[in-house]
Amino acid sequence: MPRMKGGEVIAEYLVKQKVPYVFGICGHGNVGILDAMHAVRDEVTLVSPRHEQCAGHMADAYFRIRHQPVATLTSTGPGSANMVMSLATALSDSSAFLAITANVPTSQANRAPFQELYAHNQADFAQVLRPVVKRSFQPSRVDMLPLALRQAFDTMVTGRPGPVNLDIPYNVFQEEAETEVPPLSHVHGAHRPAASEADVARALELLAAARKPVFFIGQGTTLADAGPEISALQQRLGIPVITSPNGMGCVPADDPLTLGFIGRNGAYPANQAGRHADLVLCIGTRFDDRSSSTWHPGYSWNFPTTKLIQVDIDPAELGRNYPPTLGIIADAKAFAGQLNDALVSRSDLSPETWATWRAEIAGWQAEWDAFVRPNFSAITTPIRPEYVVGTLQAALPDDVILSLDSGVHHNWFMQFWRPRRPRSMLNSWGYSSMGFGVCGVLGAQLAAPDRPCVAVVGDGGFMMAPYVVATAVEYNLPCVWIVWNNFAWGAIRDLQYGLFEGREHGTAFYKGNQGPGGERYNPDFAAWARACGADGVTVTRSQDLAGAVEAAVRNRRPCVIDVHVDAEVRPPSTGTWQLPPIPFKEPVFGAPYRPS
Template sequence: MPELTGGEIIAKYLEKEGVEYLAGIPGHGSTNLLDGFNDADIEVLQPRHEQGAVHLADGYYRACGEPMAVFTSIGPGATNTVTGVATAYVDSIPLIVFTGAPQTHEYGEGILQEIDRQKPGDFPSVMEPVTKQSFEVRDVEQLPRTLRRAFQIALSGRPGPVHVDVPMDVQGAVADVELPEPTQSRPHSRPGGDPRTVSDAAELLADADRPVIVPGGGTMLSAAWDEVLELAEYLQAPVIPTFQAKGIVPEDHDLFVGYAGWIGSSAGNELASNADVVLAIGCRFSDLHTSSFEEGVSFDIPPSKLVHVDIDPQEIGKNYPVEVGIQGDAKVVTGQIRDEIESRMDPVSSENNEYYDEIQELWTEWEERVAERWSDDSVPMSISRVLASLRDVLPRDGIVVTSAGQPQETTNPEFPVYEPRTNISCGGFSTMGFGISAAIGAKLAQPNKPVVNLEGDGSFLMCASDATCAVEHGVDVTYLIVNNHGWTSIRNLQVNKYGWDRVLNTKFDEETDVNYMDLASSFNIDFAERVVKPENLDDTLERAIAHEGPAIVEAIVEEDNPESGAIITGEWDLADVEK
């Protein structure tokens, strides 16, 4: 074996893993690592912020199901990744983050950018709560084993990010090592459910009069879309996904009924709360999804009987008691349940089926409610009206990326998507600015699909600089900025809770607001247009999406609206000030 530096070992192992991209910003703490990629068959991407590098890798995985790697320097370059890593961790997105660290002979001496007051080289402690595991490599010969384990941990079981801290001298040290084969350190099958508990679940579902299926993010991670749809059609059971499973079934399918929770559909909440059996697959039951666990608003468990499937046993029964809990992979277990039900009963017909008729009636009522919002041509526009034009021009397989905030709160329940992995949206950590970089990752993962990042102006400004990464690398993404001149989602929340006289939340006025057309010019984005009237939206969006290279469309939308523009059908517990 030829002698390799630590940086070269990392590069060559990533090649073995099939990693196509490495994202990060060079620093003095990562120079030896980055040098190892000069001759690698891996493209190095350089966002303008380390948080964005992680979001880019996150969006890439969500769009194609393959992991990326991220690198940073020591110190603030490393700490800048934490928000991105936490976002991935909460949503169970696997990626590998390499950070620089002090030279091993200088640990604890407080060298430039070292965190050392609690213990030497203490940055891994920062990463521990937001990663599946954080490794420290103190010798170059440890690298092959560490890299193998890092990918194994990131991709196995419940996936998630893994951190590898690599001292500067280890990056540059030379060793004669053999790189392991990834396939020799991975499970070669997915875990199925215990046959007895699968049988118990099938019996409950076969006897149910009002079953509902609640797929969560775990179904998207395990690519269980075929199994979920086949089971739903066999039972004629409505599908009520979480937002992290948006796209798990086509949203024009007759068994899709929207979502449950605070901003769920009226149909989703009605059917979920009146089910006799709830089959939850890869679902966490968070506060937004459950209307903060208020009985009977989104779910009523018990008396509804819960069958809970999850690869992580800690999630089973965490927030609701289970009738049957099954640990296993979402794709495998869903298929097992369907097979077991097939052996017990014939497929349920939609003809002369009162439950099916109720599903269609409730969904029609919801669609009419959304259609009324989408057809409103008032000026300034609503975000709902922007969504209407975007859906008109975006092909069925187009990808929409959203961050936290008002646009996400409107897009998730209202905007229909039809294919898996075409809705990319940060979930449980609710991170502003996520979409700017995640959209770049999504486009790299799916170069033949149009990618639109729908972003609020407040969120866009959080990570706006990363749009220049799209320019540098020629990534064809469309940034659709819905500009309501401030952090309106939170401002409206403050108004609803306390009244206008107690709002501490600055509106962006003519003196403080950003001119996005000028910003686009300064970023060398050569397609940028502002739209004020809704009748101009379709044409502008069509041209932006067709444009080769990054594009910005700024849609001026209403500043103030009840409930931040969302249709509130559930509840969300946000404690008020008590006096």
């Protein structure tokens, strides 16, 4: 066997796995691998953003678009500690990347060298990451790297995807041993566990007995590329589909049976369908507090009165919050394909079976449209949120990838955005990380260089990572950031207003810290973009928005569009959400339903 340095083993394995990018920040702890990365620079490109958290969000977004993991590289100590946020985000949303972190040299372990964590165990940084990764590997010799690398890649993509950590003492990057580059990961995309014939038959029995069935799909459906199979079921059966944000785009958004998101800031028809359904076919998603109105019966769902078929590749999610009538451990694509095949011989299950149910849903859709649509054309200054969403829907190309940050703007997009393709609406859903949308758009652009990539981010979130514009200029990435500028931590300000009798404290931005009644303050985001070498535009009038967005996409240059949005208009709640023990609020539109 050849003698290889540890850094060379890692670099060559990344080449073998066809990993096109490493997103990383240099440091003394990983300088030993940079020479090996230089040797393979024509096959693996090192992209260096200005912060480690950004590197992780970029890798996360890349996987969400391509479903192929890339890697990150960070140094010992603070550099790797900055990865906790992005790893937690990826783990919560079942997204995979390999986080290579450096640690102190083995010869200095437990001696308190520079940046060692040693209070409980030597070189203990892997324990910092333990809650936010699927697995952490810590090879302490070069000859341990081949097994760790192969197992890391297998672990990332087996079953429910997730990030994996490879924590390496920095002497291992430069030490040599007789070793070989390990074989390719053998599981990527190959394992699609299916349901048993008995479970498929039982699912059909429950479906045949239902009068008001709905599908509920999410990230598991997107990750399995199960959109075509779910869409076929939607058409073949004429059954409505409710989506989590990460499931949006899997079924046609313009189909009247695609009801959108559910929960407090979901669409009214989705909540109505969930409340009144007698059977829910849940495929590849979770009943978290936001998609279930904090599990209050009658607001979004009515389990156990409503029967539940829950299909998930992760057995730990089955029955986590609602005991299923039928729980199935299976891949979303495999199960949906089985159901389609089984329906060929079932002439009793057709759209005619549920015609009355669809008519009821159409009535709810008409009520909702009459309530919300007038505001989509309202010309105001500052601009109404509905106008922003509607204008972007019309102005952005069909193949746009939308990278959304956490904030009040996300509530509006969950409620009203209609993605036209799968994998085209990126959300930090499970962990709701501010900065994900701001940084993730860079990774999305690298994953889809020919498609327009647009981040819609809050003013608060953008200020957490404004360096992204410099990175876009440095690497010639034509990303567009639309800053939803309402001069506040808007989502939390709205909560304050709703839950604490309108009192505001610590949630709005005022010049000179004047407080309520003072002059609102934010930096000039367009000027910041121009200082970085990007384009920058400020939009305060409704009629100027479409042109600014169309020009930014057409120019194919990094661009920031600072859009002043009316902070006094709040998303209409159609479900509820509780922060115990604070009492929850009733919906603004619609009412809970409790079957007698």
